[in-house]
Amino acid sequence: MQETTIGIMFGLAAMLGFGLGNGFSRPLARSMGNKQIIFFRTVATSLILLPVLLFSLPSVRFSALYIIIGFVIAVISYFPLMTFYMALKKSDLGVVCPIANSSVIFTVLLSVIFFSERPSIFQYLSIGLIVAGIILISVNFRDIKRSEILSLRSGVPFAVITCILWGIVFFLFKIPVSVIGPILTSFIIEFGIMISSSAHIVMARERFLFPSKKNMFYIVIVALFSSAGTLFFNMGIDFADVSVVSAVTMSNPLVAVIFGRLAYKEKLTRIQWTAVLLVVFGIVLVSLF
Numbered sequence: 001m002q003e004t005t006i007g008i009m010f011g012l013a014a015m016l017g018f019g020l021g022n023g024f025s026r027p028l029a030r031s032m033g034n035k036q037i038i039f040f041r042t043v044a045t046s047l048i049l050l051p052v053l054l055f056s057l058p059s060v061r062f063s064a065l066y067i068i069i070g071f072v073i074a075v076i077s078y079f080p081l082m083t084f085y086m087a088l089k090k091s092d093l094g095v096v097c098p099i100a101n102s103s104v105i106f107t108v109l110l111s112v113i114f115f116s117e118r119p120s121i122f123q124y125l126s127i128g129l130i131v132a133g134i135i136l137i138s139v140n141f142r143d144i145k146r147s148e149i150l151s152l153r154s155g156v157p158f159a160v161i162t163c164i165l166w167g168i169v170f171f172l173f174k175i176p177v178s179v180i181g182p183i184l185t186s187f188i189i190e191f192g193i194m195i196s197s198s199a200h201i202v203m204a205r206e207r208f209l210f211p212s213k214k215n216m217f218y219i220v221i222v223a224l225f226s227s228a229g230t231l232f233f234n235m236g237i238d239f240a241d242v243s244v245v246s247a248v249t250m251s252n253p254l255v256a257v258i259f260g261r262l263a264y265k266e267k268l269t270r271i272q273w274t275a276v277l278l279v280v281f282g283i284v285l286v287s288l289f
Helices: 002-024 034-055 064-090 093-114 121-138 141-146 156-172 174-180 182-203 213-239 242-249 253-263 270-288
Strands: none
Touching: 002 213, 002 242, 002 253, 034 064, 034 182, 034 213, 064 093, 064 156, 064 174, 064 182, 093 121, 093 156, 093 242, 121 242, 121 253, 121 270, 156 174, 156 242, 174 182, 174 213, 182 213, 213 242, 242 270, 253 270
């Protein structure tokens, strides 16, 4: 029980990191290309995590096989990032986010099937409340009505791919974490995504465009929060079940919405306030049981 509590605390820290990272990503998404954002962000996250890795080197567990597995997972992790941005290009945020952030459903299912995790009935209820809150907190029914949601030309197919791949990726993190630990795994994931994005830029015959000072400032901020999110999530699943920690971590739209309310003066609808309460109540329940 104590280890589960520690895992949930790390999950909350990861939720905060990913949520604030997404919040500060807004200016970048409007001024930089997708591949360039991912590349420079992961360069920064790798540089941030490197001293953490070097400092903890004496306690790091090494395994050539699981380091390779970590890099394979990193390559897979690059694809949902790209499909998420592709979905946003073709459809509105209110259509894409509710679908993409429902990835926790697949993470929980895979964890139950392959890791033999057995959440209690109260934890299933809590996860259900969190998923409902995630969907409602970011859904915009006007965007859905305007979008060609059943058309292949819409961003929905890319959002569904993102949802499935994120569900798989966050489930897979447990494999290297259980052997080489959360710190080395986090560095490998971020560094591997950087290698993947750079390879994509080269294959697309594009130039590496160094960001402006303003964009570089946002990249550093996003990298700080994103590296914290990755590190704390991996530390969380090192202590507790992936199904529980991922449900808490994937509540990060709650942080992004509150951040938007404070930083960008965005108004919350009644549905969003209801969603906030659902997510908070779900997190409280999963922590208690």
